[in-house]
Amino acid sequence: MMNYTPSVERAYDSVKDIMFIVPGGRYIRNIHRWASYGMVLVSLLHMIRTFLTGSYYGARKLNWIIGVVIFLVILFMSFSGYLLPWDQLSYWAVTIGSNIAASARELTDILGITNTFDIGGFMKNILIGDDMVGQPALTRFFMLHVIFLPVTLLVLTGFHLWRIRRDGGLAAVTTIHKQESERIYSWPLLLWIELSILLMILVSLLILAFFLDAPLKEQANPSFPENPAKSPWYFLGIQEMVSYSAFAGGLLIPLLFIIFLISIPYVDREDIYSGKWFSGIKGRKIFNWSVVFSIIVTVVVIWIEVCFGWLRDWFDHVPAILVVLVNPATIAAIGYTIWSVILFKRSGSKRMAAIGLFTCAITGLVIFTVVGIWFRGPNWEFFWSSSQWPVL
Numbered sequence: 001m002m003n004y005t006p007s008v009e010r011a012y013d014s015v016k017d018i019m020f021i022v023p024g025g026r027y028i029r030n031i032h033r034w035a036s037y038g039m040v041l042v043s044l045l046h047m048i049r050t051f052l053t054g055s056y057y058g059a060r061k062l063n064w065i066i067g068v069v070i071f072l073v074i075l076f077m078s079f080s081g082y083l084l085p086w087d088q089l090s091y092w093a094v095t096i097g098s099n100i101a102a103s104a105r106e107l108t109d110i111l112g113i114t115n116t117f118d119i120g121g122f123m124k125n126i127l128i129g130d131d132m133v134g135q136p137a138l139t140r141f142f143m144l145h146v147i148f149l150p151v152t153l154l155v156l157t158g159f160h161l162w163r164i165r166r167d168g169g170l171a172a173v174t175t176i177h178k179q180e181s182e183r184i185y186s187w188p189l190l191l192w193i194e195l196s197i198l199l200m201i202l203v204s205l206l207i208l209a210f211f212l213d214a215p216l217k218e219q220a221n222p223s224f225p226e227n228p229a230k231s232p233w234y235f236l237g238i239q240e241m242v243s244y245s246a247f248a249g250g251l252l253i254p255l256l257f258i259i260f261l262i263s264i265p266y267v268d269r270e271d272i273y274s275g276k277w278f279s280g281i282k283g284r285k286i287f288n289w290s291v292v293f294s295i296i297v298t299v300v301v302i303w304i305e306v307c308f309g310w311l312r313d314w315f316d317h318v319p320a321i322l323v324v325l326v327n328p329a330t331i332a333a334i335g336y337t338i339w340s341v342i343l344f345k346r347s348g349s350k351r352m353a354a355i356g357l358f359t360c361a362i363t364g365l366v367i368f369t370v371v372g373i374w375f376r377g378p379n380w381e382f383f384w385s386s387s388q389w390p391v392l
Contacts, residue, residue, distance in 0.1 A: 004084065006142035008135050011086035012219040019216065026213065033214035035205055036078045040234050043074045051264070051358055052287070054273040054351070055171035061265030063163040068261045070156050073149060075234060080145040082232050083138060091133060091220035092229035094141070098128045100231070100242055103250030110320045132222065171275035227378045236372030237365045243380050244305070244327035253333055257361055264358075270351045279351050286343060286352050290359035297335040297360075298367045301328035306382045329368075336360035 003022050005014045018025035047067060050056065056064035083094045105120035114121075129136030164170070231239045241249025273279035278287050304310075305328045311318045336357055344353035377383040378390060 015085045030209035030214050034208050040078050043071050056265040057271035057274045059167045064265050066160050073153050077149040080141045083141045086220045088217040088226050092226040093231045095133050096231040098124050100250040101127045103246035106247040237369035240368040240372040241329035244329050245324045247324050249329045268350045268354045273351050283355050286355050287359050290356045291363050293339050294360040294363035298332050298364045301331050
């Protein structure tokens with residue numbers, strides 16, 4: 001931060017100075033980039049583990065909600081740092097992200113109220129401070145990345161850890177009164193275990209940073225867009241859905257998923273499953289079948305879109321609202337919901353239904369993300385390999 005200048009004129013050159021002039025600067029930048037990616041991945045895995053072990057019942061429901069908020073803060077903290085190098089990759093990635101923020105315009109345009117109620121434009125302006133990514137966006141992202149979001153994350157994480165201790169530690173199936181010789185104490189045994197894991201992660205990160213450089217492309221040029229222009233990998237699942245419908249993929253489905261996550265401990269109160277992975281054998285079977293079901297549904301709708309197109313390719317005059325409501329992303333989401341309802345009807349358990357819907361949603365997101373990372377090329381066309389991309 002001491003060697004970085006958050007200005008459109010100096011940002012790119014200051015990052016180059018950090019990489020090629022400042023001693024150890026390249027190494028530190030590599031560590032920072034790969035650690036931020038790892039943080040996103042680990043926080044997602046932690047949320048999945050918390051859900052699958054039913055660690056949100058009773059007093060723990062508040063901590064579950066705090067965990068969801070922490071995950072969103074981590075996502076945005078990583079995204080806010082993405083713009084700072086001010087190269088082609090970061091500029092157009094944030095441009096895509098700001099357009100996703102403005103995705104509500106698709107619906108307001110259909111309703112003809114954009115001129116009086118432009119919620120999409122309002123959200124985009126809050127994010128980047130202008131119609132295009134420029135100095136206001138760089139200043140906002142820098143302040144968010146180095147001050148506001150880290151402090152917010154620190155406070156939330158401290159409260160989150162305190163709540164874990166206050167709620168009795170990690171969720172367990174039953175409380176077992178062990179003999180003194182069988183007890184495992186936080187000090188020193190648990191501390192040494194955690195320190196050992198920290199050391200292994202640190203060594204792995206240092207090795208990765210030594211052999212793999214964080215990307216830095218040409219300086220940002222608003223007149224020469226990247227093709228394909230892709231958001232950070234953790235938003236590529238959303239970008240894939242946005243390619244079908246801006247409003248449905250960029251706002252409606254993510255918002256519904258966040259509402260679902262927050263509502264889980266209030267809808268599912270079957271605390272007999274607390275601390276038990278998959279809630280037993282029955283839940284494990286539902287988890288496995290939900291993964292299979294989600295793969296089939298998601299792959300089929302993507303295959304149909306890739307091979308045969310969608311509504312606008314089939315019919316000459318299709319109402320815009322129909323495109324918003326009926327597209328591969330919404331069809332997949334509806335399929336996941338129907339699967340969850342079927343599980344509830346057959347099992348009579350909201351916990352089993354929640355496992356089905358959560359598993360389908362995460363599996364579908366992974367598939368959409370994989371497609372966005374590896375199978376989308378210029379003009380967001382589908383290619384099996386980048387070697388098939390047309391020569392521009």
